[in-house]
Amino acid sequence: MIAIVDLICKSLTGGDYKGKMVAKVKTLGIVFDDEQRSGYCSGELVSGQVLVELSEDMRVTALRLVARGCARVNWSEGPGTATAPSSAAMATSSPSSSSSSSRSFREEVEYVHSAQTLKEAPGDNSEENFITLHAGKHEFPFSFQLPQGPLVTSFSGKYGCIQYWVNATLERPSAPDQSVSREFPVISHMDVNTPTLLSPVSTNKEKMVGCWFFTSGPIALSARIERKGYCNGEAIPIYAEIENCSSRLIVPKAAIYQTVTCLANGRTKTCRQRVANVRGNHIGSGSMDTWNGKKLKIPPVTASILNCSIITVEYSLAVYAHIPGAKKLKLELPLVIGTIPYNGFGSRTASVSSQFSMDMSWLSLALPEQPEAPPNYADVVSEEEFERHTPSCSQPEDLESELGRPVFAYIQEFRFQPPPLYSEIDPHPTLTEEEQPRVAFVI
Incomplete structure (x- = not known):
């Protein structure tokens, strides 16, 4: 436990007190009861201890703990704009003044705020009222419950972040306060077994390749995925058809893109990056290629964030054909990365029925709108x-x-008599044209 604390301990506040403070406080850290937990959900209990190790006796006014969680965005635009601050800096530092020629955009939405006192001296908390902590190790347990309402999944990006943390502050008489912070992850579960995320997605597109009126021919591309929702670690089977009627050699590819959109003061900032990709074989002129479930594995990424008012994290599957000397032909299919994986039950009927309706769509073209009545x-x-x-x-x-x-x-x-035996001989034959008597006319 001490090894974990040593990694998260902060340096003491500087100034004239620095040497003296370091001599007294050896360790100030926060440890959660479940360090291996991947994330907390709304309504759950977060518990742990604040660890204090002193090299000698020390007077303390109070030990307070504050739990916070919020979404923050921060970026600047204009000449001389500096690089956007990191998510850790946004969570701990106060807004700083930017260059006079640039404009800053900031926004914050709070989800969690809980404060409690772990240790406090009796009285009016003046410098005369204090308690003495003896040299050695001290543990102060804490616990708080997350709100029952929906929370937003933890996220850290270039222009914004969604963070949850606890801050412990050690207040002392006639000395600066000393504090330490520790983040904890929060997950907002998203089930991919909903009807919306289980529906197949498909699209198609065609592009004429050429320059001015010297066209070489069209390139047609169609793509389909079995469902819209997937989870980390799953492989997306891609079904696609690429027909190359041009005179150029093309290369089909597919990629997963993450798009982060931040909103502040009516302005948006978008950051898009590719997180996974796969490529197919070259397709020559006059040829075509078919992907019958080509696999593209989803790497460990943040789940889709769609319930935050200032930060959204969206994903898309792009299937495109790279055309030398021309703009690529590209299709984008919407994709949602959830947290509760596909169970394969309850939605199979809907998937099969949708597939059947797609495969049998040609039948509606062959049948008339209203069937004709049989002849009299x-x-x-x-x-x-x-x-x-x-x-x-x-x-x-x-x-x-x-x-x-x-x-x-x-x-x-004769009501219960058996039916007559089947026979291919007609009991009432009709004379055919060959059997009818012929009359010869003599001229």
Whole structure:
């Protein structure tokens, strides 16, 4: 534990007291109970200890702890603009004045603010009221609960950051305060098993390659992914078709891009970078290539941040064809990086149905809008043919006299009889044209 504390301890405040303070306070650090935890969620309890190690007895007025969490953006624009400050500097330092010729843009949104006193001298906290901490090691436990409302995932970027930290301050009479800070990660879970993130995404595009009116031919590109939501470590299967009807040699590629957008004072600052890429084989003139699930693995990146008002982190999958001497043909498919991975259940029906509807879309082009009614029997059969195959119906009275009993009794007798045997010989054959008698005319 001491080794961990040594890494996070801060130097003591300078001035005339520096040598004396270092001699008294050997260690001031913060340790969390679960150091291996990847992140806390909203409503969870954060606990740990503030460790103080003294080389000799020291008078202390109070030991206070403040937990904070906020999103901050900060950048400057104009002549003589300096490099944007780091996220750590934004979290600990106060706003500094920029050059008179540049303009600064700052914004902050607070999510967590909790304060508590771990140790305090009784009375009015004047210099006369204090407590004495003896030489040696001291542990002061602390705990606080994160808000139940939705929090934003921790993030650190070039122009903004989302950070959560605790700050412990040791107050002493007639001496500067000494403090130490320690960050802790927060994760806002995003489930990729929602219907919106499970729906397939597809698009297509075509580009004519050439210069002025000397065109060499078009290049067609279509791409599709099975769903919109994925998680870190997953491999995205890419389905694409690239048809090269131009006279140039092209190279198909795919890449994952991260786009960070910061908002302050009505202005936006965007930072875009490529986090993963893959390439296919060269496609010659008059040829085509098909990707049947080409894999592109997602590296360890921050999950998509879509619930912050001043910082958004978005991802996209770009499938493009590199064309020598011309602007590349590019498609971008929206992508969401979540935290709860795809479980393969509950959404399979929707995925299969969407795939089936896509594969059977050609059928709707072949079928008419309203099916035509079948033809009438009388329109396709002549009257002679109809009379030849229609049995003569006797009146019920004549039929009963011929049978010698009521018709109902006759029907009941054959009600459960088996059907007649199948035969391919027509019992009432119709003479064909070859079998009909021919009449010879003698002239």
